[in-house]
Amino acid sequence: MRLGGRLAGAIEVLGDIETRRRPVADCLKDWGLAHRFAGSGDRAAIGNIVYDALRMRSSHAYMMDDDSPTALAYAVLLRQWGYSPESLAQALEGDTYAPTPLTESQTEAFLARDLTQAPLGVQGDIPDWVVPSFEAAFGENWLTEAKALALRPSLDLRVNTLKAKREKVLKALERSNVKPAALSSLGIRVEAGEGASRLPNVTAELAFQKGWFEVQDEGSQLVSALVEPSDNDQVLDFCAGGGGKTLAMAAAMHNKGQVHAFDSDRKRLAPIIERLKRAGTHNVQVHDNIKALQALLGHFSKVLVDAPCTGTGTWRRRPDTKWRLTERSVQERVEQQKQALDEAATYVRPGGELVYVTCSVLPEENDRQIEAFLENHPEFTAVPMVDRWTALIGDAAPKPVSQNGASLTLSPATTGTDGFFFAKLKRASL
Numbered sequence: 001m002r003l004g005g006r007l008a009g010a011i012e013v014l015g016d017i018e019t020r021r022r023p024v025a026d027c028l029k030d031w032g033l034a035h036r037f038a039g040s041g042d043r044a045a046i047g048n049i050v051y052d053a054l055r056m057r058s059s060h061a062y063m064m065d066d067d068s069p070t071a072l073a074y075a076v077l078l079r080q081w082g083y084s085p086e087s088l089a090q091a092l093e094g095d096t097y098a099p100t101p102l103t104e105s106q107t108e109a110f111l112a113r114d115l116t117q118a119p120l121g122v123q124g125d126i127p128d129w130v131v132p133s134f135e136a137a138f139g140e141n142w143l144t145e146a147k148a149l150a151l152r153p154s155l156d157l158r159v160n161t162l163k164a165k166r167e168k169v170l171k172a173l174e175r176s177n178v179k180p181a182a183l184s185s186l187g188i189r190v191e192a193g194e195g196a197s198r199l200p201n202v203t204a205e206l207a208f209q210k211g212w213f214e215v216q217d218e219g220s221q222l223v224s225a226l227v228e229p230s231d232n233d234q235v236l237d238f239c240a241g242g243g244g245k246t247l248a249m250a251a252a253m254h255n256k257g258q259v260h261a262f263d264s265d266r267k268r269l270a271p272i273i274e275r276l277k278r279a280g281t282h283n284v285q286v287h288d289n290i291k292a293l294q295a296l297l298g299h300f301s302k303v304l305v306d307a308p309c310t311g312t313g314t315w316r317r318r319p320d321t322k323w324r325l326t327e328r329s330v331q332e333r334v335e336q337q338k339q340a341l342d343e344a345a346t347y348v349r350p351g352g353e354l355v356y357v358t359c360s361v362l363p364e365e366n367d368r369q370i371e372a373f374l375e376n377h378p379e380f381t382a383v384p385m386v387d388r389w390t391a392l393i394g395d396a397a398p399k400p401v402s403q404n405g406a407s408l409t410l411s412p413a414t415t416g417t418d419g420f421f422f423a424k425l426k427r428a429s430l
């Protein structure tokens, strides 16, 4: 396919996302099934246009004075892929599959408009009503933080030290443009490409089948490391989901001690079994029944609550969720988090630690949540994490944002990772 066909495909998918309000991945898959002649390069290019359009939907719409799928897709090529109106017109000339050309008013708007004159939410590509939360989280840097959440993310891998060293995995993936990650000692990074370029399909590699690595954002690797699970620990991963952090902690414990993985949603937990097998993990017990787990109340030296959240820290990867977020859904998540924290706290033994993590950057889900918890649970106190960060990750590493010296907020702008919140609370000894 030439550029015109790809652009038309992306416009079709963007229209589908808008009208049927379905996840991006599902719409792209449907498009692929209905257009089997499209090659893998075409699908990747269409996916890139769609994701780029959604990441910057608000500023694209402002610059084109039009928020239609056609205007958004054109804006991607003009603002992100390096085309000018002239070079774009040339590239599309004679292409019978190209969409309707840019209108005069779209071209005029694009050439005349100045984004610095737009409302700040539009400049940062976040919903207006979220701006106060970003200001509360990041102070005067909030706009830089918001903009960084609208860029393409890297592809990050975590080396499974139960099976391989980082050097060995780097070698096995040589042709995929891999490099050691900057902060996680187990991390490997493939930088985000530009334009139509594709990220490598690393899960098709033999090294992946052999369990040498997992796909895991560097931020997720770092928060797992900050739990500091040791070989003697009894750890409970109370919101284990598909087991990303369970696997990281189990490997950090050298297959010793014990990790108990629980999730209230059986379906989310299901993939963990296969992943544990591939990773060669022997120190994990999986629970899908809270009744059985209740025999272990007050038993654990470390309890991790990787809480359900709005996922604002992952907006680079799931940009459609940015525009679907509502004040009500934030409130719902806050309630679920409170419930999970209260329940999980009962499993921490005296002198043990409760770790709270979200992949959101909103203070309502983070520092505010922890403040409310500490008020209701005087037996817990916050552990100062800023110095632990420096001790574990290194002096030279960029520092995450910390409102109070205790909690940490990782983000694309500061740590070059997805957005994550981390707080550690110690339960008083008897």
Ligand SMILES: C[S@@+](CC[C@H](N)C(=O)[O-])C[C@H]1O[C@@H](n2cnc3c(N)ncnc32)[C@H](O)[C@@H]1O
Pocket: 238, 239, 240, 241, 242, 243, 244, 245, 246, 262, 263, 264, 265, 268, 306, 307, 308, 309, 336, 339, 340, 343
């Ligand atoms: C952010 S996800 C976990 C991701 C996972 N830890 C990982 O690293 O891949 C949050 C999980 O919390 C679970 N959850 C929500 N409320 C819960 C509760 N009260 N008790 C246990 N799990 C809960 C959800 O089913 C969801 O799988």
